[in-house]
Amino acid sequence: MFGLATPWQLSRAGIVGMNRRNVQLIAENNPRHLYPLVDDKLRTKQLLETHGLAAPQLIGVVKQTGQIKELPGFLEPHRQFVIKPARGSGGKGILVVSGREGDSYVKPSGSTIGFEAVARHINNTLSGLFSLGGKPDVAMIESMVDFDRVFDGFTFEGVPDIRVIVYKGFPTMAMTRLSTSASDGKANLHQGAVGVGLDIATGHALRAVMNGVPVETHPDTGATLADIQVPHWPDLVRLSARCQVASGLGYLGTDIVLDRNQGPQVLELNARPGLAIQVANGAGMAGRIDRIEALLASGEAPEQPEDRADWAMEAFA
Template structure:
């Protein structure tokens, strides 16, 4: 809500919720196609079919009776991510790391029974607005060293908002101790604006004010340049072209071994990206039209 109140008090170049919905989401995205972004399993199937890099899926669990067998087939890895296929806002994501045959989540030990219960809750729809869901067990992303230097916990991601195949605005979402290692803004993560031409990081917005350093490590943020930026833009464009959605957010990560990967799509990308960039989406759209990139 802080983001919404802040946006409401800014100049007319800021795109508001109603205008975003009525002017961009509804005209550009048929309701029947929302599922391709809302269901991560469907998203990944399309990404795989078009050879667009994304985290590997080790298991898909759609029934309680399949939990133990799927777990035994995947627990050979020492790092895993469990998430709901239809979850939103980072809810229901469990990051697991194994040390000396003991599993840990957010540095706290967890038993196999704890893990099975979490998977069952995903299937029951606890994190998906009460609808039954599918639990995904995925490859763990090891963030690029530039992110580890800024804050060594969690997995930062990059959101690129596109309209009709034109990248309008980008933002790096960075975890903090307040966000419990999650990158989501409403959970306390940072929104960091990105220069779309160079990949250079602008100031970070912490939900209340703009800052130039990470609040926990005090590591400088402003002025750093994201690695693989040209590839990130190309990958976001390719992903947007393969889905029947013409206004969307493409969320990407940078793995230290594999480079950029598409994590998921968002058919209702949030408005906080404007605060992170100190610029309204209306201005970005106007600029794209002036450059003859949009009709």
């Protein structure tokens, strides 16, 4: 939709470009000293717990290679878990274990690996293979999300997430990211996942894209993407607004998953959320940001994050 447009046409369509994102949205609203709160997933987990925000349970943390030999016994009670680098990005270094077969660990694809492979993965994580800048890292072990069955058929192996952009406490735009075989089961648009724009008022699908090209069905399952309706939507949007208050960042990407039993859970926070969400929605964010600024300037903006979320769901319907 936007791929062949000129810069003037994009501006007329209300598309936020990289310059405005970097100079205004990020630089003016996200103090650099707050970045570690979201760049380090272990600190994010602690932040969410402090503020009472729902997130997948942290089972344990591996900080030194000497701890790895203790893991078989430590993991024995846990049939399902996720190992991820605290400072990873783009879905790199995430190992998902969905079950057990004897002494082997079962991945979502159905393939199995032994503990040696798990230990090697953790060693690579500690060495910084998956971290930003290649710096030494720690490995987090979390409970695996039992994702809501509303997404059955809409994703390939991986867990779908919902990205909500929050600007100064107001949820502004949303999409769900659906893993594919091309994305290797990861909900990463740059690796070939499907992005589905969601109506910020209702959580219903608006349009879908893969590699920037509009699609109507999931490439692996054939499911009709327009049928997606995210449950618990008001709670999810309000949760994203509360994350912004907790982080102190004025321009924030909140990545939320839906657990079948626990409801919306915060997976990650992002201080530099990208702009592809506009392509998935087929609309620009500029007009919405301008409306938020006007409301704040009027002195009539609601104070509580839940009230700001409710305003956004009504204003951007």
